[in-house]
Amino acid sequence: MDFTLSKEHEMARALFKEFAEKEVKPLAQEVDETEVFPRATVEKMAKLGFLGIPVPKEYGGQGCDPLTYAMCVEELSKVCGTTGVIVSAHTSLCCDPIMTYGTEEQKQKYLVPLAKGEKLGAFGLTEPGAGTDAQGQQTKAVLDGDEWVLNGSKCFITNGKEADVYVIFAITGTVEKRGRMQKEISAFIVEKGTPGFTFGTKEKKMGIRGSSTYELIFTDCRIPKDNMLGQQGKGFNIAMHTLDGGRIGIASQALGLAEGALENTIAYVKERKQFGRAIGAFQNTQFQLADMATKVEAAQLLVYKAAMAKATQKVYSVEAAKAKLYAAEVAMEVTTKAVQLHGGYGYIREYDVERMMRDAKITEIYEGTSEVQRMVISGALLK
Amino acid sequence: MKIVVCVKQVPDTAGGVKFNPDGTLDRGAMLTIMNPDDKAGLEAALRLKDQYGAEVTVVTMGLPKAEEVLREAMAMGADKGVLVTDRVLGGADTWATSTTIAGAIRNLDYDLIITGRQAIDGDTAQVGPQISEHLDIPVISYAQDIKIEGDSVIVERQYEDRYHVVKAKMPCLITALSELNEPRYMTPGGIFDAYKQEITVWGRADLKDVDDANLGLKGSPTKIAKASDKVRKGAGEKVSLDPDESVSYIVDKLKVKHVI
Numbered sequence: 001m002d003f004t005l006s007k008e009h010e011m012a013r014a015l016f017k018e019f020a021e022k023e024v025k026p027l028a029q030e031v032d033e034t035e036v037f038p039r040a041t042v043e044k045m046a047k048l049g050f051l052g053i054p055v056p057k058e059y060g061g062q063g064c065d066p067l068t069y070a071m072c073v074e075e076l077s078k079v080c081g082t083t084g085v086i087v088s089a090h091t092s093l094c095c096d097p098i099m100t101y102g103t104e105e106q107k108q109k110y111l112v113p114l115a116k117g118e119k120l121g122a123f124g125l126t127e128p129g130a131g132t133d134a135q136g137q138q139t140k141a142v143l144d145g146d147e148w149v150l151n152g153s154k155c156f157i158t159n160g161k162e163a164d165v166y167v168i169f170a171i172t173g174t175v176e177k178r179g180r181m182q183k184e185i186s187a188f189i190v191e192k193g194t195p196g197f198t199f200g201t202k203e204k205k206m207g208i209r210g211s212s213t214y215e216l217i218f219t220d221c222r223i224p225k226d227n228m229l230g231q232q233g234k235g236f237n238i239a240m241h242t243l244d245g246g247r248i249g250i251a252s253q254a255l256g257l258a259e260g261a262l263e264n265t266i267a268y269v270k271e272r273k274q275f276g277r278a279i280g281a282f283q284n285t286q287f288q289l290a291d292m293a294t295k296v297e298a299a300q301l302l303v304y305k306a307a308m309a310k311a312t313q314k315v316y317s318v319e320a321a322k323a324k325l326y327a328a329e330v331a332m333e334v335t336t337k338a339v340q341l342h343g344g345y346g347y348i349r350e351y352d353v354e355r356m357m358r359d360a361k362i363t364e365i366y367e368g369t370s371e372v373q374r375m376v377i378s379g380a381l382l383k
Numbered sequence: 384m385k386i387v388v389c390v391k392q393v394p395d396t397a398g399g400v401k402f403n404p405d406g407t408l409d410r411g412a413m414l415t416i417m418n419p420d421d422k423a424g425l426e427a428a429l430r431l432k433d434q435y436g437a438e439v440t441v442v443t444m445g446l447p448k449a450e451e452v453l454r455e456a457m458a459m460g461a462d463k464g465v466l467v468t469d470r471v472l473g474g475a476d477t478w479a480t481s482t483t484i485a486g487a488i489r490n491l492d493y494d495l496i497i498t499g500r501q502a503i504d505g506d507t508a509q510v511g512p513q514i515s516e517h518l519d520i521p522v523i524s525y526a527q528d529i530k531i532e533g534d535s536v537i538v539e540r541q542y543e544d545r546y547h548v549v550k551a552k553m554p555c556l557i558t559a560l561s562e563l564n565e566p567r568y569m570t571p572g573g574i575f576d577a578y579k580q581e582i583t584v585w586g587r588a589d590l591k592d593v594d595d596a597n598l599g600l601k602g603s604p605t606k607i608a609k610a611s612d613k614v615r616k617g618a619g620e621k622v623s624l625d626p627d628e629s630v631s632y633i634v635d636k637l638k639v640k641h642v643i
Contacts (some may be wrong), residue, residue: 011454049570074572126393199422251583 003301012068018073028080031210032355037162038210041083046117046184050087055095055115059107062115066245066377070252070307074300077256078145078263079352081359082210084256089158090114090226093367094121094187097167097242098329099189099276101230110189122163123246124154124190124216125239132372134169134239137185139218141170146225148188150218151199153279156366160214161199164189167242169235185235189227207358232314244317246367251303254324254331254363258296261331261338261356265289268342279341288341291335299327318380325373328363335360384437386460387540388481389484389493389498389514390421390456390553392449396503399612406607407600408472408504420499424559426566428497429460434533437562438462444472444483457463458516459568463587464543465491470585474600476504479500486590488518495536496556498523511558521551524558 005013023044031038043052051070055061062068069091074338075085098111114121130136190197200215213328226240230238236375266289269280277286306323309316335357338345346353364370386433394400395414396483403409405601428439441456443469453464467487476485486497496518508524513621515522527546528539540547587598591624594600637643 006578007451007454008575011458011569011574011578012571015458015571015574019568048568049572053571057572062570064571066574068571068575286581362425 009067009071012064013075015072016072017078019045019050020075020079021372022077023170024083028082028204028352029349029355030295031080031082032207033190033209033349035204037212038080039081039162040084042086042120042162043116045083045087049117049118050091052115053091054126055091055111056126057101059099060097060112060115060143061095065307066248066310067304067307070248072257073249073252074259074303077253077359080210081253081257082208082345082357084253085158085208085211085250085362086120086254088246088329089119089123091162091244092249094165094167094245095161096245097229097238098165098189101187101234101238102189103226105226106189106229109334114165117168118318120159121160122157122159122234123242123245124157124166124168126154127152128155128158129338130150132369133248135183135185137169137171137183139168139170141172141188144222146220148225148228149284150188150190150196150221150223151323152218154216155200156203156216157216158211158366160211160212160216163201166194167229168190168215168218169239172235172243174231175233178315184233185239187235187238188223189229189300190218190221190223194221201367205362207355207360207362215259240317241292243322243367245302245310247320247373248303248316250367251299251320251323251327254327254360255296255299255303257356257360257363258292258299258327259330261335261360262289262292262296262352264351264353264356265292265338265341272345280313285341287301288337295330297332299323299330321373321376323367324363324368325370325377327368328360331363332357339380384431384435384494385492386431386437386438386439387493387496388421388425388428388441388461389457389496389511390425390441390443390452390500391499391504392416392443392445393416393418393502394506402610402612405474405600406610408610411448415448415451416501417455417598418499418504419561420501420503420559422499422566423561423563424460424497424499424557425456425461426558426564427526427557429567430494430564431495431529431531431570432460437480440465440493442467442484442491444468444475444480444487444492454577455569455573457574457580459567460573460625464580466582466584467586467590468584470598471587471595474603476603476605477507477513478596478604479600480519480603481510482593482602483590484510485514485517486593487585488514489591490585490589494534494553496520496554498556500558500560502570511556511585515556515625516552517541521555522558523549523551523555526557526559527563529559530564558638564596 006342052061057063071085142146158362173184174181174338175184196219198217201214302323309319338353392415395416401409401412437459440463441461442465501508523538525541526538527541530537
């Protein structure tokens, strides 16, 4: 087994790193402080194809593999968790389901501008009463002539108000399954500006504060019949498959945050002096760093393995769940230790590790909590 | 229009500098980048390609690993890459380098050759103009702006306090300043495409109209007496004085040291 990256992947990493250092890092603190969506950065990324990395060239993308995409989210998140999740939600949660389940017409109409970055994408599954229990959906879609009429609301939607194209899940009826009546869920593509589609409150968050997190409200929102994504009643499968890919994106974000915090800490402990010595000379610091670096590398291997599994396997739910579970928990642990090693300065917002620790927490929650990942992993073990 | 851009893989100043026992740089052991002035030259060529349409061929001379800068150039938008590499060409100074590159370019069709003003390792600014001498074409150095008009180029040539507008008929050679532009980033897809393309690799035998006496370390008139890494200076002395006092303080110090 060879763990070295190909030259192409190394060069792609160098590109993402250079972009992150030059264009993203200088804004990271301001984006967090002001909670303003980094639109200018998104436009720059669009121009360079960062918003369509794993999308085939014939649909306006870069035609790269999921590993290249994961490395992009990783490098962006090393310096700014907000920028990382913008790319992840757009690519994994909006481009990917349209690429996988869309008709040729839907791909031409929606995927091409999304992959070129002319439009930004979002995904609406979560509702106030339906988080981990995704079956608990309340949003309904009723067919009326040639249109579906949507009513309900979605919450905690990443890229919420900034997106142009939304993949939305709604109940389209009930079906009998193993003698019980169950909700039939279907997926739809909804465009911003459709009458009846409005935004609720902007969420004030602990971390990833520049990310636009909104409630989406549908009130007699009429969308064309052709905007159903995939088959009627297959929405739950589409959502779960999409989240498998999304978890690789979030795992990459978590990995980047952990790596960024570790890099900052290594630099800090060489500079910071106490008792006449750099704190890096103390064994406690050294051992902490050793543990952090080991866990970060283990997380990276799981994330890259999951990304490669997406490229080569039809089903990669367990790989994605393991990568997200581990990378998210490592991100939380490593950023917390980074703050501790920074001492009082780590608690001050001027230092990046303070933001990274706040940003890391969400990776244990969104796109499936750590508990959900454990359910997926153990479910496969006990099948 | 056909444009040839010469690029050099140089040590990344962010990494350390390592030397061979003979005083030349140990290029295999160092982190490397595309020379900044050359990158500006490449960007200028790509902008001409965007504006007027052109085929851009990138040429480099170096170790086999110098192929990386050609891939990078192609990932930015260059069409073809030529790597000139051969053991007998190693250790070349500016004379042997320009002889080699001119020998390679004689195999290519070109209207315009763009090189960087100078490389951050050698800092001579000689190779570009020397190539033009070998090829017997006009050279405009220190370009800060390039335009095409019919079969001519119009270049703003930078001086210390002004610039000259120089017009030359093509084919000609231009040396570019890094201030010329902000080079574009590669694209992810461009990187993977660049690695799918063939790179032309030429050795000594492929060079046209060159004499062995002018190649490699043996063909280099420049002899390096000694080379060393930068030695860190001491902290120096810091004083805080008003401007008048500062002048007399400095003058006194210089007198004490017999500088003046």
